[in-house]
Amino acid sequence: EGACTNLNSSLSDQDNNGTDTNKFVQPDWQVALWAIAYAAIVTVSVIGNLTVIWIILAHRRMRTVTNYFIVNLAFSDASMSAFNTVFNFVYAIHNDWYFGLGFCRFQNFFPITAIFASIYSMTAISVDRYMAIIHPLKPRLSSFSTKVVIGTIWLVAFSLAFPQCFYSKTVYFHPRTICMVDWPEADGGKHRLIYHITLIVLNYLLPLMVMLVTYSIVGVTLWGSEIPGDSSEHYQNQIQAKRKVVKMMIIVVVTFAMCWLPYNLYFILGSFNEEIYKQTYIQQVYLAVFWLAMSSTMYNPIIYCCLNQRFRAGFRRAFRWLPFVMVTEDDEVQLQHSRTFRMTRSYRTETTTTVVHQNSIDQEDKETTAKLIKVM
Secondary structure, eight states: OOSSSOTTHHHHHHHTTOOSSOTTOOOHHHHHHHHHHHHHHHHHHHHHHHHHHHHHHHOGGGOOHHHHHHHHHHHHHHHHIIIIIHHHHHHHHHOOOOSHHHHHHHHHHHHHHHHHHHHHHHHHHHHHHHHHHHSTTSOOOOHHHHHHHHHHHHHHHHHHHHHHHHTEEEEEETTEEEEEEOOOOTTTTHHHHHHHHHHHIIIIIHHHHHHHHHHHHHHHHHHSSOOOTTSOHHHHHHHHHHHHHHHHHHHHHHHHHHHHHHHHHHHHHHHHOGGGGGSTTHHHHHHHHHHHHHHHHHHHHHHHHHHOHHHHHHHHHHTTTSTTOOOOHHHHHHHHOOOOOEEEEEEEOSSOEEEEEEEHHHHHHHHHHHHHHHHO
C-alpha cells in the first residue's frame, strides 16, 4: 500500500464509469517493458531480503537488537514484494481483477500492514541507536523486549489496516471486474479522506519526524567532534563502526522516504481531485510511482552489502556457489567469531564505585560515548 491508501483505489475510480471499452490499453512492447521492470523488483527484493534474514538468524554474532529489527524490516519488504507487487501490476495493466474477493481484501489490507511494519522497524532502530549512543548508561532492550516491540508493531499495523479489508469488495462493470474499497459516503466521502490523512501521518510523516530528530542528535554526537589523536585504536575503531551503522541506516531511511514521496503525493492529489484518475495518461503515471514505491523493497539489501562488512561477508557466503564469488578467511571471522565473554567495568563517582556486568557490546557503547562526551 504505502502510507496513504490502497493500491487499487485509483484503478477503481478509473473504471467506475462502467464503459465497455478500456481506454488504458497499452501496446505489447510497453507492457513487456513494465513487466521486466516489475520482475526485477520482485526478484531482487525477495532474494535479497531473504538472504538478509538468513545472514542474521544463521549467525550468532549477527543477532543484535538492531539486526532483529532489520529482520522484521526485511520480512515486511519481501512479503510485500511477493504478495503485492505482481498482482497489482497485473491489475494496473489489464484493469481487470482476476483474483476474487478474498484476495481483493488481502491486497487492500496487507500492504498497509507491511509498510507500517517496515517504517516502524526503521523507527525502532533509530531509537535504539539513539539510546545506545546518547544514553549509554540506561538499560538496552533485551531479546524478549525486542520481540514484544516487533509484535506490538504488527498488532497496531493490523488494526490500522482493518478498515481497508472490511470495506473491500469486487464489482463487475461489463466487461471487467474491479477490486475497490467502498467507503461509507454518508458524510460526503469524509471517512475516506480522514482515513487517508491518518495513514499519511502515521505511516509516513510521524515516523520520519522521529527518525529525523533521533539521527540528527546522534549525528551531531558522532560527527560533531574529532576523534582525539591520543585515543586508543579500539576507541577509534568503535567510533568509526558506530558512524558506519548510523550512516547506513540514514541512507535506508532517506531511500524509503524518497521512494514513497511521489506515491503519497499521487494519492493526496487524487483525494482532492478524483477527475485526474480518468485521464488517459494516468495509468503511466500510476505505474511509474507504484514502481518507485515498490522498488524501496529491493534497495536495503544492496545498501547493507555495500556499507556493512559483516553483511557483505554474509552475502558472499550465501552466494559462494557462484563461480565469481570468493569467500575469504576474513569473511568467516566476521560472521563466526562471536563475543561470548563478559567484561567487568567500573563507573566511579565522587563517593562510590559500582561494578556492573554486561555484554561487551553494551560496554563498547558506553565507553565510546563517555570518551566522545569528554572530547566535545
